[in-house]
Amino acid sequence: MSKTSSHAAAFNALGDPTRRSIFEKLANGPLSVVHIADGLPISRPAVSQHLKVLREAKLITMEQSGTRSMYRIDRDGVRSLRDYLDKFWDQALLNFKELAEQAEKQKKK
Amino acid sequence: MSKTSSHAAAFNALGDPTRRSIFEKLANGPLSVVHIADGLPISRPAVSQHLKVLREAKLITMEQSGTRSMYRIDRDGVRSLRDYLDKFWDQALLNFKELAEQAEKQKKK
DNA sequence: ACTTACCGTAAGCAACCACTTACTATAAGT
DNA sequence: ACTTATAGTAAGTGGTTGCTTACGGTAAGT
Numbered sequence: 001m002s003k004t005s006s007h008a009a010a011f012n013a014l015g016d017p018t019r020r021s022i023f024e025k026l027a028n029g030p031l032s033v034v035h036i037a038d039g040l041p042i043s044r045p046a047v048s049q050h051l052k053v054l055r056e057a058k059l060i061t062m063e064q065s066g067t068r069s070m071y072r073i074d075r076d077g078v079r080s081l082r083d084y085l086d087k088f089w090d091q092a093l094l095n096f097k098e099l100a101e102q103a104e105k106q107k108k109k
Numbered sequence: 110m111s112k113t114s115s116h117a118a119a120f121n122a123l124g125d126p127t128r129r130s131i132f133e134k135l136a137n138g139p140l141s142v143v144h145i146a147d148g149l150p151i152s153r154p155a156v157s158q159h160l161k162v163l164r165e166a167k168l169i170t171m172e173q174s175g176t177r178s179m180y181r182i183d184r185d186g187v188r189s190l191r192d193y194l195d196k197f198w199d200q201a202l203l204n205f206k207e208l209a210e211q212a213e214k215q216k217k218k
Numbered sequence: 219a220c221t222t223a224c225c226g227t228a229a230g231c232a233a234c235c236a237c238t239t240a241c242t243a244t245a246a247g248t
Numbered sequence: 249a250c251t252t253a254t255a256g257t258a259a260g261t262g263g264t265t266g267c268t269t270a271c272g273g274t275a276a277g278t
Contacts, residue, residue: 042266046267067273068275089191092187096182157257173255
């Protein structure tokens with residue numbers, strides 16, 4: 001049942017506000033590390049560390065060209081997470097509905 | 110644009126594995142605190158603390174009847190989060206597509 | 219060759235956080 | 249009334265983690 005564990009890293013990664021900022025930046029298009037760090041109130045190495053976490057969570061990917069590292073959204077990883085969440089929402093709301101109907105029946109008895 | 114901040118608490122809440130377990134349990138139906146704590150490898154007060162975090166993140170709700178506290182999924186809160194994520198995914202994937210097309214054009218030039 | 223730009227890793231530290239053990243409080247059962 | 253069951257809060261603690269500075273390493277420009 002519980003398949004959350006496979007996406008645990010993703011949830012954990014998005015749990016940090018700085019990482020969410022980075023993730024949102026990348027949602028607008030690929031960026032190099034310096035451009036990601038630009039505007040953020042932390043040092044560049046700190047950004048690198050966050051990028052590592054996001055990458056291990058399969059939320060972003062990295063591609064090297066020369067000394068530059070381009071980061072971008074991981075299309076597949078994001079889609080996988082989205083699918084999981086959709087199923088989870090649906091299931092939860094379905095159970096919710098069933099319980100409501102059950103309570104209704106109980107009332108009429 | 111960035112409306113993540115309003116859902117920051119939710120992401121943060123789901124970032125903890127124990128809280129995800131609790132959240133998943135409640136997805137199957139409402140439970141009291143002892144029933145939630147049952148099976149979890151932590152003390153009951155710890156569970157109470159997690160429940161507080163989840164409640165403040167608008168992921169679950171609480172209803173008291175006597176000395177019992179029944180917890181359940183927050184339908185509205187979950188839906189709100191889902192809507193935000195859907196928009197975010199769509200936007201990210203759209204940008205992704207646009208960039209791909211742009212790269213394609215660049216190639217043909 | 220030498221410098222500059224870009225980026226990751228290492229080590230150390232301060233702040234946060236999840237957990238425990240008390241304790242308190244209220245309601246139900248006897 | 250007394251006990252039991254349920255649950256939230258307080259205080260303290262160990263471990264995690266996000267940050268910094270320092271360093272190393274590679275590629276591009278001059």
